[in-house]
Amino acid sequence: MSDLQIEIADLVKRYVACSETMDFEGKKRLWDLDDPLPLLMPEEAHTPLVGWKAIEAYWSKSRVVMETLKSQSANHTARKIDSDITLATYDMRWIATLAGPKEIPRKPISADVRVTALLRQKPEGWRFFHLMEGPVDLMAMTRAASARRAEELFPSSR
């Protein structure tokens, strides 16, 4: 693993760890605050969040919608594509419990997303300015769900 990959993987892990405490201020500090048009594309959003106002509103809403949130990243890659720009990809698993009435028990839900991110080199280090989360599509997930059921029902058939 190159120094760049180590550095970016460390940054991504710090970024993802902010989710556990819903420390969105901490997340924001890992973005390029000088970029007037950062873009965040969460998997559950119908349209991209472009600009700080939209991104901050999304983070604020996340605190209300989710009771708990944990995330972990893996399979980090980093590639310098220009003197001050790095393309990073990684996978992220999130586990969340949605907020709601206490009398209705809710199980955590989870999924893996594939992330594409662009980072700019700043005096304080690499900082995000573009981040897109994408799960595999519905058909691939349906296939994965069915494969999991087959494994549960016929564990010896593998």
Place this chain on the structure above:
Amino acid sequence: MNSEAATLESAVDAWTAAWSHRDTKTIVSLWDEQDAQSSYLPAERHDPLIGSAAVTNYVKTTCTLYNTVRHRAEGVLTRRLSPSLGLAFYELSWMLADDRGPIGGTCRVTAIWRNREDQWHLFHYAEAPLAPLLELQAYYESVAADGLDAIPQRGME
């Protein structure tokens, strides 16, 4: 919109049009074949295709397997990242059809282009679908919107 962005938008248009015509030659010509680390992450794959040989194979397979392919880019946002780098982000509406009929959907695309000799070439392309949980909910809602009388009649009575 400045002329640089317009040129990048034209490259996006050329890319989607080539897919819609199943024009593998043009699709491959828009890919950066000189970049050994180029990556293409389709919506249905967990891991990306790396390098132009893998991408070319994927393109040719998709264009051969289906009788009809349609791609449409909407809400295209472009940014010049450096003199030789361009970023395009858009929502892709797609449709594939074979003898079983069409399938389709939308996904968000991050596409990173490199300008070489005044031509844009893609070297990173990633498709990001909406969360499947929401896709499924939208499907259930669309069936509800059809109403009870829309229950399919299968001629069995």
